[in-house]
Amino acid sequence: MALRARLSAPKELQSDWPFHHAKWTAISSSIMWGGDRRMEAENYLSGGYGIRLAMDARTSGRGRLADFARVWQPSRLKGIQVSPSYGTPFLAATQVFDMRPAPRKWLSLERTDNVADRMVSSGQILVTCSGSVGRATLAHKPHEGMLISHDLLRVDPIDEAHRGWVYAFLRSPQGRAMMGAVQYGHIIKHLEVPHVGGLPLPLPREQILADFNARTRRILELRIEAHEKARKAEEKFKSLFPSLKEPRSSHLGFEVSASTLFGTRRRLDASCFVPTVDAIEDAFAADAARVEPLHKLVVKAFAPGRFKHIYGDGGMPYLDSADILEVNPDITKFVLSLSSEEQKEYHVEPGWILIPCSGQVYGNVGHAVLSTEYHVGKVLTNHILRVAPNNKIRSGYLQCVLGHPQLGRPRVVRFAFGSSVPEIAAVDVLTAPIPRFSKKVEDELADLMESSAVARDQADELEQELATEAELLIDAFMEGDTERFVSDVVEPKLRLVGLPSGRAEGDLSYETVDAINAAHAPAGEVTVHSSL
Template sequence: MKTTSVSYKNIVNGSNILKPNYHLNYGKKRIDNAIKNNMVFSTLGELTESVYTGGIFKRFFIEDENYGLPYISAQHMMSSNPLGEAKLISKKYTPRQEDMTLKNTQILVSCAGTIGNVRLISKDLEGIIGSQDIIRVIANNSKAPYGYVYAYLATPTAYNYMQSYIYGSVVPRIEPKTLSRLPVPFIDVRKQNEIHNLIVEASELRFQANKLLETIVKEIESTYSFKSNEKIFSLNISDIKKGDKHTIENRLESDFYQPATSYLIEQIKKDQWDYLGDLSLEINRSGLRERKFVENGIPLITGQNLNMARLQDLKKLSKKFTRNVEKNTTIESDILISVQGTIGKVEYVFHNMYQGVFASEQLSKIKINKEKVHPGYIYAFLKSKLGQSQLVKYKTGSVIEWIRENNIASVVIPIPKDKGQEIGNEINNISKLQNKAYEKETQAINMIEKEIELWQKF
């Protein structure tokens, strides 16, 4: 049982909150100690122009991009490339678009469900619509540069402090007015600017990486023609008994026989191609069941952790009590695919934060035969509509959807004449850009944490 003592003055003259979790909070205790030791603090509301949400509204999603705008939720905002997961929301039926539209250098904070995730809006995300479950923070650069404010909100100290503001027993929430009271350390201006510059550089690197990846994926898709999915179509009984060398079971789901996907596969098979299973040395899933978590173990990632700008709050598995640790630990050039829940999220392990982590049972880990094809090319293909449509066709399950390793092996891959070397090398460079952005952002966050640590005297 955790205990703490709280002064009467702290409650009467400060928070007026009696909840134990509020006073036991890690972030709050660190900031309270720093204030007690005379570190200078302001509040988020005092250092920014505004802290607000866009308001509640009914959402109408459509498929025609001519009549819609990209829309991201609090869940998708933490993706390394939110536009890749964005739905299209109706221009006509979306009210208060000015308030809901995201703007360059805005800082987003998730305020419902998962509380305290933070995202800096870069120029590639400007103009899209954000969920009502996202608080917008508009910095006042004359008081504190936006990069510094963002880096502070992304620290473990600020994240944990925000958890103390949560209310609601079913759906946890925080309010903009409450978040405005969050204490913000006012450190040396030169350090603020140094931290700000690191965040700006990281944002630019991430923008470059996303644009390059988008260009490559479009290049892969450009040589194929696409059809819209059909809601009603006919099927010969003989087609149901057809399979391939990897997926031989008879399937009855209509999605499995979607003509739009079949049309793409037919186009791929007109030139040199192979099954993903025949291009791979291994397609493996951990089968992890019992989990023993420790403080100093191997980080565990799940399907929710793929395609993230940052990996944070990862639980760590005991190396001693977890079976097949080495087999399920990611190494350079592995490809990860989510196979349970959300199907088809793909990540490439190359000099980045996904290297050296344990892939859970929600993920399939693919080891490509580099003599046959470049793994970076396979990653880019699986990110495209060509790869995604094939992965999704195999999904099954009424409550939690899933696909098997043999289904992944059945994905049909076109083989370029250079075995994907040119695209693969570009993907390697993109991964390095993303990792450099992650390192700069981490450096900025750690600088603030170290400043707060200096004031932790008892």
């Protein structure tokens, strides 16, 4: 059998026992008879399990998440896909975290059950429960009116005074660690409603709750503001081209002259010559004061070379192309393999336009993001094209032109080449025509786009502060702090936290599950309340 080439040398064969060191510990067998009767070692060896034991050891000042919020999940969706003109937009779980959620599927509303349960409202707390589980976010304006995947748990506080604290708790390192400790599944991890509903939740005093609520509302306001300003700028930009006509569908086929095919890049792929882009550029020529190629408006446009990815603690934060398109992305990788001098090639400056240049044309590739202070001091992947504008054009206006969903991105995506993983070259993007208008018009659009980016950054920063403060409060609670937490939390009442009908798993709350398990525990053993 042939051996394929490897990027690195294989590990040396070990001859001395032990070949490796297993992570293990001994626990009482009675622990496995509580909750879900979990047999996976990783659930008991994780840090989240230890955090949960420490919180359960506190006999006052806490309850269960299900006592303060309704945790629920829509039934599994079997959607019937239809064309955009007939369907309702659908968002998968990961798309909900995008700065600009763009639906890729449209479903028939008449063939979709429990439609109301699949919609969300601004401020609703959503938690991923399949794949990368335990990630929480707030639904806001762009999510309204769309069908949202059942792979997101809905968390609705019973008392609005608890909303901010519940959200901060779910985003805290301890909350996420405890959710990670109760996940199940081999390849694809899952969380169920009772898993999240059964998490121990300390309850701070009213003044602290009010502070968390106010800051959560501010996060929501900033996200909505960022979305509305960007939308307003894009609508105004589109209104500047009254001559724009809707071309006939490229799916029916179209013709181009031979001289066009063999002009500059000699492209033979039809996607490079779609009539939609020609119609857009004709409107630019007809309605703009003038049109200039991008290369005259930038200092440079480049994608840095590849580097060896070695990650570890103490390295520089690393952002992938998907991260720059998300709301407050999780930074989980830190680069160790680049020296301080080498890192400079992968850094960016505020005001640059960042364009993912490798990926799928229906996904990340071709979107335009305005870099801000958030991106400074981080290593950005070589799969992001950097465009540095000169003093002839404002960054916000250039982002509006290149990133517009109807008039900008299609003109960038047309340059993609390759089959499995399409790429976009800087030399192609530099030929893109940029419509120019009066300074007043361009400044108005630039102000909207730049203030939108600032509002988005402020929301992310405030959200990170919220999680950090929740982390400190939870640490204080586990250390025995009683001043900042109520001491008379109402004991959990037996009530259904359960799952919607049609689920294979049961419809019982964590209290009922524990009661049943206790009744069936082996004789002579003590059942303890443990991870679900």
